[in-house]
Amino acid sequence: MIYVVDRSDTIYPDFPTISIETMLDYFKDKSEIxxxxxxxxxxxxxxxxxxxxxxxxxxxxxxxxxxxxxxNVKEIxxxxxxxxxxxxxxxxxxxxxxxxxxxxxxxxxxxAEAVLYKGDPxxxxxxxxxxxxxxxVTLDKAARGLIYRxxxxxxVINYAAGDVKFLPAIKRxxxxxxxxxxxxxxxxxxxxxxxxLTYVKYCGIKLNADCWTNKCNEDAKLLKSLEQQLDTxxxxxxxxxxxxxxxxLDIFGEHRxxxxxxxxxxxxxxxxxxxxxxVWTAEDKETADVRHIQRYQDDFSILPxxxxxxxxxxxxxxxxxxxxxxxxxxxxxxxxxxxxxxxxGRISSGDKSSAxxxxxxxxxxxxxxxxxxxxxxxxxxxxxxxxxxxxxxxFANKTQDKNLIEFFEKGLGDMHSYIAxxxxxxxxxxxxxxxxxxxxxxxxxxxxASFALQYGGNGNTIADNLNLTKEEGNNIYLAYFxxxxxxxxxxxxxxxxxxxxxxxxxxxxxxxxxxxxxxxEYKRLKTRVNNPGFWQDYNREKQKGSVTFxxxxxxxxxxxxxxxxxxxxxxxxxxxQGTAAAMTKVAALYLFNYIVEHKLFHxxxxxxxxxxEIILEVPEELAxxxxxxxxxxxxxxxxxxxxxxxxxxxxxxSKKWEH
DNA sequence: ATCTGTAGCGCC
DNA sequence: AAAGGGCGCTACAGAT
Numbered sequence: 001m002i003y004v005v006d007r008s009d010t011i012y013p014d015f016p017t018i019s020i021e022t023m024l025d026y027f028k029d030k031s032e033i034x035x036x037x038x039x040x041x042x043x044x045x046x047x048x049x050x051x052x053x054x055x056x057x058x059x060x061x062x063x064x065x066x067x068x069x070x071x072n073v074k075e076i077x078x079x080x081x082x083x084x085x086x087x088x089x090x091x092x093x094x095x096x097x098x099x100x101x102x103x104x105x106x107x108x109x110x111x112a113e114a115v116l117y118k119g120d121p122x123x124x125x126x127x128x129x130x131x132x133x134x135x136x137v138t139l140d141k142a143a144r145g146l147i148y149r150x151x152x153x154x155x156v157i158n159y160a161a162g163d164v165k166f167l168p169a170i171k172r173x174x175x176x177x178x179x180x181x182x183x184x185x186x187x188x189x190x191x192x193x194x195x196x197l198t199y200v201k202y203c204g205i206k207l208n209a210d211c212w213t214n215k216c217n218e219d220a221k222l223l224k225s226l227e228q229q230l231d232t233x234x235x236x237x238x239x240x241x242x243x244x245x246x247x248x249l250d251i252f253g254e255h256r257x258x259x260x261x262x263x264x265x266x267x268x269x270x271x272x273x274x275x276x277x278x279v280w281t282a283e284d285k286e287t288a289d290v291r292h293i294q295r296y297q298d299d300f301s302i303l304p305x306x307x308x309x310x311x312x313x314x315x316x317x318x319x320x321x322x323x324x325x326x327x328x329x330x331x332x333x334x335x336x337x338x339x340x341x342x343x344x345g346r347i348s349s350g351d352k353s354s355a356x357x358x359x360x361x362x363x364x365x366x367x368x369x370x371x372x373x374x375x376x377x378x379x380x381x382x383x384x385x386x387x388x389x390x391x392x393x394x395f396a397n398k399t400q401d402k403n404l405i406e407f408f409e410k411g412l413g414d415m416h417s418y419i420a421x422x423x424x425x426x427x428x429x430x431x432x433x434x435x436x437x438x439x440x441x442x443x444x445x446x447x448x449a450s451f452a453l454q455y456g457g458n459g460n461t462i463a464d465n466l467n468l469t470k471e472e473g474n475n476i477y478l479a480y481f482x483x484x485x486x487x488x489x490x491x492x493x494x495x496x497x498x499x500x501x502x503x504x505x506x507x508x509x510x511x512x513x514x515x516x517x518x519x520x521e522y523k524r525l526k527t528r529v530n531n532p533g534f535w536q537d538y539n540r541e542k543q544k545g546s547v548t549f550x551x552x553x554x555x556x557x558x559x560x561x562x563x564x565x566x567x568x569x570x571x572x573x574x575x576x577q578g579t580a581a582a583m584t585k586v587a588a589l590y591l592f593n594y595i596v597e598h599k600l601f602h603x604x605x606x607x608x609x610x611x612x613e614i615i616l617e618v619p620e621e622l623a624x625x626x627x628x629x630x631x632x633x634x635x636x637x638x639x640x641x642x643x644x645x646x647x648x649x650x651x652x653x654s655k656k657w658e659h
Numbered sequence: 660a661t662c663t664g665t666a667g668c669g670c671c
Numbered sequence: 672a673a674a675g676g677g678c679g680c681t682a683c684a685g686a687t
Binding site for chain 1: 670
């Protein structure tokens with residue numbers, strides 16, 4: 001039965017009207033309740049709640065929020081004996097926070113789907129999809145646009161009620177599936193963390209618009225100058241195909257004589273080829289990628305200009321004046337959106353499709369010019385807390401390699417010097433402290449190699465990064481595994497396990513998993529390739545150069561090895577990245593609970609999360625205490641996931657956002 | 660005019 | 672046989 005909760009003299013012909021007290025009485029002894037809100041928009045600071053709904057499968061209550069504002073249900077929403085089932089709780093929580101309500105326990109049916117099908121981009125997770133999947137019902141999505149107070153008609157009320165009616169049944173189905181896949185701890189963390197991440201969004205971060213504008217003006221000026229320098233280079237060197245010889249009628253000057261769009265990689269590649277610059281990578285692909293061409297910058301005088309141009313072009317396009325559009329007119333702060341569950345469990349930031357332009361706060365250039373424009377409010381300071389070498393420590397714990405363990409246990413100093421000393425025999429007798437100064441090039445090679453390896457790279461990757469021959473790259477690769485045999489063992493183990501299971505187990509604590517997309521396709525290919533006689537057929541057809549070989553066998557084998565390689569690299573890296581991500585989530589959760597328990601909500605703000613970094617904005621007088629507390633919680637969270645080598649956290653109190 | 664895919668590059 | 676993990680945004684290029 002559907003009830004409308006509204007003033008007693010409001011008549012809804014199709015539904016009984018009841019008071020809020022009657023509804024609260026109804027839910028007194030219910031422990032799992034569906035909850036949803038309908039609002040005028042996405043911004044809690046400027047939009048408002050029109051209706052909110054509470055319901056279970058048998059009865060749903062649609063509350064007119066204009067008559068009964070949501071504060072009427074604060075007490076029940078905060079009741080710790082109840083669990084609130086919401087689909088995408090991040091949205092509803094944002095409006096609840098604005099009404100000073102922090103819901104008790106949440107089951108987020110959206111996040112449950114994300115945990116269940118992590119790694120599979122083909123699974124749709126909208127409420128209508130989930131309701132259809134588990135309850136075989138089709139929800140009336142079109143009615144959403146019709147919701148207005150004056151239009152609380154039959155269809156709208158039915159729609160609003162439908163949004164909560166199926167939530168308990170969805171939860172039961174999801175629980176069963178999650179339990180069978182060993183994912184209950186994973187969803188438990190995500191259901192708690194959604195409150196934290198919503199808090200980050202609600203708090204926002206302040207950007208000094210004048211400071212940012214100045215930065216943009218400087219960049220724009222520099223970009224223009226660099227374009228001019230590139231044009232001049234073409235003219236000075238008389239590269240004829242790129243110079244427009246026709247006289248321009250545009251005597252006032254904007255006309256360019258040089259015929260190339262510097263922002264077009266394709267055009268630049270063509271030019272570079274003509275100039276004799278090697279644009280080919282180790283894989284024989286053509287690229288104008290700065291990371292590739294920078295190795296030739298001493299030989300071609302155009303390259304240093306182009307490299308700087310690309311740098312500044314990025315600053316002007318991605319980190320330009322558009323960023324200011326994110327500033328909220330009410331709070332004067334940036335409230336960007338976050339997504340909670342990426343493939344490894346990391347969070348992401350930014351949302352192009354958002355109604356309000358919404359920037360990525362996790363990839364702002366890590367320098368004073370950009371991050372220095374972010375400021376605390378008057379009387380506040382930032383607490384910047386980050387884990388030191390978070391992934392490296394997780395890596396040592398996961399691999400249990402004896403040499404990596406020794407490095408951390410003995411506190412041997414610079415990681416890359418240590419790895420260099422293990423890879424290069426000529427460094428074996430050199431004191432570690434001297435390597436950085438005396439053998440910087442070997443240290444750099446070791447650094448680059450160990451990064452590449454942690455991401456599943458190999459000798460070729462190393463060769464390409466360091467501009468070495470394939471053989472030299474491969475030698476470093478082999479030397480690394482010789483020096484760190486535990487890493488090889490670990491890699492072999494996780495790859496084998498992932499091929500068996502069809503998923504990558506990310507951490508041993510929450511047991512979160514990333515399912516391998518198209519795993520059945522991989523197994524099908526594997527079976528075919530392993531069929532008796534397959535390779536004889538393959539080689540025979542290859543010799544013939546037959547149509548079967550070109551159109552069927554060759555693409556199939558390519559696909560098989562490509563997928564195999566991808567799965568291996570996932571298996572190597574996801575547990576490292578994902579365990580680190582889970583650790584940071586737990587740390588932020590501890591901190592959030594501390595904030596709530598100590599009545600510091602919206603006084604101690606969590607303003608950004610960047611993977612291994614937590615940034616708080618706090619009243620100056622609380623800064624030192626909160627900094628200590630943050631360090632404590634981050635390390636507590638670290639201990640949950642790392643039982644051999646502990647991970648350390650370093651908080652810094654500052655007027656600036658700095659790393 | 661609008662959509663989609665890709666190259667390139669910012670962060671961890 | 673291919674060849675570095677995770678993300679999001681911008682410009683270009685080619686398509687409709």
